[in-house]
Amino acid sequence: MALAGAAQAQQAAPVEEPAPAVDAAPPAEGVRTLEEVRALKPEDDQPLDLYRFRNPVKVESNRFSRSWSEPPTPEQVSLSGGYLMMGINYGLQAAARGLHKLSGGRDQIQSAVARPPPELSEEQRRRALRFCAQQEGCVAPPGD
Template identity: 70%
Template sequence: MMLAGTAHAQQATPAEPAPAVDQAGTSAVPPQDNVTTLGEVRAIKPEDDQPLDLYRFKNPVQAAPNRFSKNWSEPPTPEQVGMSGGYVMMGIVYGVTKAAQGLNKLTGGPDQIQSAIARPPPELSEDERQRAAEYCAANGCTAPER
């Protein structure tokens, strides 16, 4: 008797009947009004391009930039050293760069990287202002003022 009860419990339950379909191929079941849809999902690119390492230590303290941040640079990794030609080549490039900066300072030449300087807006001559006023009077726009 117990074996019969176990065998009966293991049998699959009958599936729900399929919705009735008329000859036109449309469902005879009325549409549901309470259909739940998902909202918009956006994938955000991580801040660093490193692969996700769940066991990597991530410092919870983020120090704000200060006066020492400008002059401090991290030492290159062995991979970066290898990609840039080794320590000897990096030293040569560093020395040439410093020599060029010193020579530039001695000769009084402009820096290699210069900040942008905005120029003043262009001024219209009296004749150009007169023509602009006449054009705007005919076409219904506002003429530039002095």
């Protein structure tokens, strides 16, 4: 009986009509292109761990994010040589910052300072006006 029901179901299945053919010609306004696609780097490069806790709350950075650093995990401590080596390294970094501050040296990363636009002397302006008068279609810069 089950075989007869399956056979009837196969025979009674409606035949789907093929979809209408799409025009092969491009549209009148030109060739359409896809929008820009960007590949984003994954947030963490660690392998997927299904049993790891993932905090559903994403906190945006604020003014305290610069000075706050998470304490190292035991794995990070062991990879960096243990607590004794980490303490020595933190002490050396603090001494280097203090020495840098005492010596008054420039920071390694400095903000860019734009130079002022060039100012022409009175003689240079007169020369530029004479040169511009010799040229055809030259527009002289406005004088101060």
